[in-house]
Amino acid sequence: MAHSGFVDLGFAKVDIDRQRRRGFSEAVYCRHKTVYQIAAIVSQLLKHRQTILFLTKLDKRKFLYLKSRFPLLEYSEIAQIGFFKKKKARRHAREVLVICAGTVDIPFAEEAALTLEIMGNKTRRVYDVGVAGSHRLLHHMKLLKKAGVIVVVAGMEAALASLVSGLVKVPVVAVPTSRGYGANFKGLSALLTMINSCSPGVVVVNIDNGFGAGYAASLINNT
Amino acid sequence: MAHSGFVDLGFAKVDIDRQRRRGFSEAVYCRHKTVYQIAAIVSQLLKHRQTILFLTKLDKRKFLYLKSRFPLLEYSEIAQIGFFKKKKARRHAREVLVICAGTVDIPFAEEAALTLEIMGNKTRRVYDVGVAGSHRLLHHMKLLKKAGVIVVVAGMEAALASLVSGLVKVPVVAVPTSRGYGANFKGLSALLTMINSCSPGVVVVNIDNGFGAGYAASLINNT
Amino acid sequence: MAHSGFVDLGFAKVDIDRQRRRGFSEAVYCRHKTVYQIAAIVSQLLKHRQTILFLTKLDKRKFLYLKSRFPLLEYSEIAQIGFFKKKKARRHAREVLVICAGTVDIPFAEEAALTLEIMGNKTRRVYDVGVAGSHRLLHHMKLLKKAGVIVVVAGMEAALASLVSGLVKVPVVAVPTSRGYGANFKGLSALLTMINSCSPGVVVVNIDNGFGAGYAASLINNT
């Protein structure tokens, strides 16, 4: 059924045209899917030579099963991502910087950073530089100036994205996180902060969507 | 007490008039009910010859108990529906198409599809044809054109209902699902998308309400 | 450019394929459009023989200008709809019933009823039968039983849709309205009520979307 651009498994229509159409193969969102469903999808993607593969929001238990089926599968527990191999980073491209505001935001920052690396970007991490101690950010001004794109990951009041954007010439991809409590309402507060940024150049993805931020930043870095 | 149109069990007033009045017997919503309550209600419905029976949002544990009491009871675990038997499909009626956007939406799509079958509709499933790879949908244009009604089940941004409706002459019953994360806010995002559809002909039911969609689609298909 | 299925006016791509594809020509949503934009779109639709035409949310001032350009244009001020002519009602089809809860909901009920008539349905109106005096509804039981589809329009707590659905065998298309005050939050309350209906067979359209309800009810009535 390859001529239709997808393989029909009944419970899934695997989009084997995606690599041609979009440059990267279909990412598999693993929460709410069974390991058997994931394994069947992965088999098809491999069979149809979709070489770069993302399994997002993949918990460890599911990974261990998949590993037994696909021994080459690699995994980052903190980022909850399974993947086959990273693309080789392009030599001359600019570095992408992934910044997060607090230690608790690291899982989503790692999700973004790993996605960037899998897609072949030189990636650098600067973590825990929230606005409560802004000297920690300003200390890294050189890295800020050098980056081709910046991903900013922050929960609670999420002020960091605007501050960073105000200092640089490049686009900032902002990831609100659900980390916090009380009136953060599972990330709503951080989302609204970032969407209302007064600094042009900030664009936003879904709450906790490190993968989407990394993916978009990679597209931007390779424009 | 049958002349009053219901049987009074104290904790429930079983509506044994419903088949006459509405064409189908009362559906029993099983979440938050004990198996003993469900069993007592089912007994009365059977006793008063309410031949088609839906037990919705029925988990497996409750089903197993009920099966021991009512050996003819059938069950779909994925759809979380218990039922006695399917009506025979009307020969000349049009087919109903049940479409879902992602694999994770299948439980609610199956709930709709099974409801349609129980009510006697020829039903066809096309799953995992979300807008991120719209060729998968367009590949099935013939089925879209042939259907008498279409049920569209989608979570996240739920764009599929409008896209489908724009291609066909028949009503689309849209089911927003709670599947997704972050700013989907347990299906609120998908609900708002579908309610705001710019394509006339889209009507909407509750989040995750596959049963309601199937029921309405069956009524529509048999108008 | 007709072979592409649309006419490109720059500010609009008039969908002249819609009548073939969907059975009815494109409806023109007139709020936020200038009369000049509307007139240009209407010209193209007429030129390409899209015979049935809806101009929705059209205020009187805009209508008067359009009337000077298109003398055959008809108008209902209460329904805020401009149209060219009604389709002849099909002789043998069932009647569609449009019910509203209060006098203040009539504009949206009329929008639905007129849409139904333009699309060729026998349409009957029963207005102001809200649940605060339910004998007014029960008095019309014969009409309820006779209808092929029912449109229920209600604001405030919008309880009417469930009550009606519980009495009939046919689908109910529910229109929440923004009429009310305080905690109705511009129709949010009515929308949530209708979406949460405990009566299977209720489907919902957008707040104040009488046109969408009439359109969907017509599709249903002609399935």
Place this chain on the structure above:
Amino acid sequence: MAHSGFVDLGFAKVDIDRQRRRGFSEAVYCRHKTVYQIAAIVSQLLKHRQTILFLTKLDKRKFLYLKSRFPLLEYSEIAQIGFFKKKKARRHAREVLVICAGTVDIPFAEEAALTLEIMGNKTRRVYDVGVAGSHRLLHHMKLLKKAGVIVVVAGMEAALASLVSGLVKVPVVAVPTSRGYGANFKGLSALLTMINSCSPGVVVVNIDNGFGAGYAASLINNT
């Protein structure tokens, strides 16, 4: 410290003036309190002759401990209420009617009914008479007419309160419940429905607050 109207336990200031001031002793909300805190409060209330005692939202585990300390303590598991004894019902007062829409709403209806009985009201229950089968309600018209106050408990779209109020001369105390799923948003939908009631005479308490409804209904019945 009794002359100050309260006993100071440090973690609680037991309001032993409440019976004099309000007619009934302080109700103890037990969720989020330890059994030791509850026991200490109960001891003080008993010591200061606050004869009628409500322990609301009391789970079974906590009750069993308290029972070992206070052997006269009675308990309703479904209503999650602990109490010492019911007041004798006043002979000539009117009956209070507690109605609920569905079987799943019974816990909160029982909470209201038991509260009414503890406070000395003749109380009658009519359960599972939701609007999807309104003949079940209309069948009980005599009871509706006879009651001095009516408590209506309903989740999902919660249309029942308006319908009941439209049929009677007495106040209706409405309890929205969190029972339902999807767009009921933990009872928000039911709350908005009841607050927006078009029928004057409906008053509302908090979501799932059967105790508050019973308490208010008792005050009303004894005005």
Place this chain on the structure above:
Amino acid sequence: MAHSGFVDLGFAKVDIDRQRRRGFSEAVYCRHKTVYQIAAIVSQLLKHRQTILFLTKLDKRKFLYLKSRFPLLEYSEIAQIGFFKKKKARRHAREVLVICAGTVDIPFAEEAALTLEIMGNKTRRVYDVGVAGSHRLLHHMKLLKKAGVIVVVAGMEAALASLVSGLVKVPVVAVPTSRGYGANFKGLSALLTMINSCSPGVVVVNIDNGFGAGYAASLINNT
């Protein structure tokens, strides 16, 4: 058509059975209705001897027209209520107290108070006794103790209802108002405060619904 319990005007089904059924004739909500609609409804209500008449949310311009048609019509501009005459207050009934928190809440307090008077209750007003200066409330303790029911009207944080209820033995009908700014979100804040009252005996009506509060308080006072 009187035997059906209503008069059908097309745009309205005037409920002339309401006085028999509910004790008071239908209240006419005048916002969003034309003066001609209101006048026609009033004519029918008078013709069918619905002696007590409420025209709520009636602005002055509409009143002046109606006055020319119905010279006996009386009007309170601050309460936005038109009415024919007040019922004579029952001699031995208890007084109803209407309290408001701030001067800006008076329109809704007056709406409640006037409704109470029209329905034949001795009514007393205590205005501007918000919690920012609670001595103003405590000064009126005698009136609080004497009342049979109390209506509390408050906007902003609306703390007054709980405070009053904690001091008395009678039910408190609470009216949240939309008066305030910023995070009061048109009364949402006040509504949530009152619904979450920790003091049993508080019941709530819609935002700005002085009429509903007065009506319910009158029913309670005459139980």
Place this chain on the structure above:
Amino acid sequence: MAHSGFVDLGFAKVDIDRQRRRGFSEAVYCRHKTVYQIAAIVSQLLKHRQTILFLTKLDKRKFLYLKSRFPLLEYSEIAQIGFFKKKKARRHAREVLVICAGTVDIPFAEEAALTLEIMGNKTRRVYDVGVAGSHRLLHHMKLLKKAGVIVVVAGMEAALASLVSGLVKVPVVAVPTSRGYGANFKGLSALLTMINSCSPGVVVVNIDNGFGAGYAASLINNT
């Protein structure tokens, strides 16, 4: 009636005890009040020697009338405050700094600053130092270090409060404003940002409540 601590005008109970009790006389919120009501309240406050007077949210038209009655009344149009005279600033107290993020936030910053001055605080303004150009803020570090309390006024994403707080040892009183558009939802976004601040020492008042912020900052500065 002065011994009761208030003067009863019917529509208002003027709190003439407030200066003794709270240190400052009652502030009069002027929106939704008529000039006649305001004038009567002011007369009483003056008569009872409440020397410092705030008329908040006072528009110019109302001021002009009041000026004709009370010639000593002063007014700031941008801050929408009427007042009689400023207290003399205490010589040794620390300065209060009022900062705002954008030019559009000035009205609320001025409301805070003027309130501070009326209450006798040395006050300094630093306006338009939002995070899109954070060098503007850092340039004023000396003023930040010198202040005894800081008021931060910001709309849109309102990141400024956290940034300022992270640099100083003193409390920051944050005022979210409704200025912005789209997803700021009339200040909700800014409110959530400030309430979720990761920097301890930030406290928040209502949206657009410059008066409340100035009042609180003055209390803090004089602790």
Place this chain on the structure above:
Amino acid sequence: MAHSGFVDLGFAKVDIDRQRRRGFSEAVYCRHKTVYQIAAIVSQLLKHRQTILFLTKLDKRKFLYLKSRFPLLEYSEIAQIGFFKKKKARRHAREVLVICAGTVDIPFAEEAALTLEIMGNKTRRVYDVGVAGSHRLLHHMKLLKKAGVIVVVAGMEAALASLVSGLVKVPVVAVPTSRGYGANFKGLSALLTMINSCSPGVVVVNIDNGFGAGYAASLINNT
């Protein structure tokens, strides 16, 4: 004061360092600012050779005054943008495509497109290609494939962004608009749709923020 990187006008601290720091001079958000404030800011920006100038959300009345002061000022009424001159488009850069779903979304699409042109991008517009007639979009596949970045502007259910992203290799900057009615809640629905996009590569800006989208797209196009 230029060495501090800003000019202090009291009501504004004009950020004359921005061109050096960010590549473009400060954009002036004109809503809620007086023409005198805007003129003073513009004077400073010109004086300090901030050559590219954006005046966003500038209404015509304000523009006409500014034009009299700054004769070279240009203006787009539909985009509500004032500017001095467009940068010359870079010869070899890729084209940016600005797509909108409906005619009513054009103002925000124009705001994005004009911003792109001012910043020196080759820009192409494809308007009114919403999903209700998806052949209109598919007809422009060549333009989609050719673009270096795509801006998608859509209101109502805003499904277009996901559909477009699913067809291309480049980033999509999505602008939700407030155009629509009922449950779009001033753009909230469109915002949630776009933020929840299932297609990686979609990033989002504020509701109606065409300027921000154009600005970000330009940064991306020039990475």
Place this chain on the structure above:
Amino acid sequence: MAHSGFVDLGFAKVDIDRQRRRGFSEAVYCRHKTVYQIAAIVSQLLKHRQTILFLTKLDKRKFLYLKSRFPLLEYSEIAQIGFFKKKKARRHAREVLVICAGTVDIPFAEEAALTLEIMGNKTRRVYDVGVAGSHRLLHHMKLLKKAGVIVVVAGMEAALASLVSGLVKVPVVAVPTSRGYGANFKGLSALLTMINSCSPGVVVVNIDNGFGAGYAASLINNT
């Protein structure tokens, strides 16, 4: 790396400049952090002589591990705070009063009180004095008058903050709590109540943020 003002652990940049800059060392928010992360951060803080240390939202299991590493660590289980030692209270400073409305709010009140004590404030607790029995509060008037700042902690309708503020001359720091059920929506109701306070002098922190309230109150008390 101390000259940069922070120590870089990769997953955290420990802000060892904070004591100098802000007067107190960095508080460590422990939820969502592993014990190993917390221990590493604590080690650095101790090494760099940040003498006062707060570990907030620290559960018992994590504490027990940390205790084995840092034997001097103290802990309050109810307040979920770990700390090293309390500062000695300043002899002449005024007392801070921590008030809570109900027993269920004590955890957050203790969090505030302990924070105050660690920071060296004389602190007094008055718990369970909610408005349902306001004599309990009024009984403590002397303590209210004596305090230099007051922290008010309350859930449900949270009316207590306004009532307290209306009685005193000092600032009130209000902590909304998530304790309650139904329409409190996890503290949203209490937050809105406190933010809308009609009593000037009330400032608000995040839901359940006892630490933030104590911290701010300490800053205020030491101004």
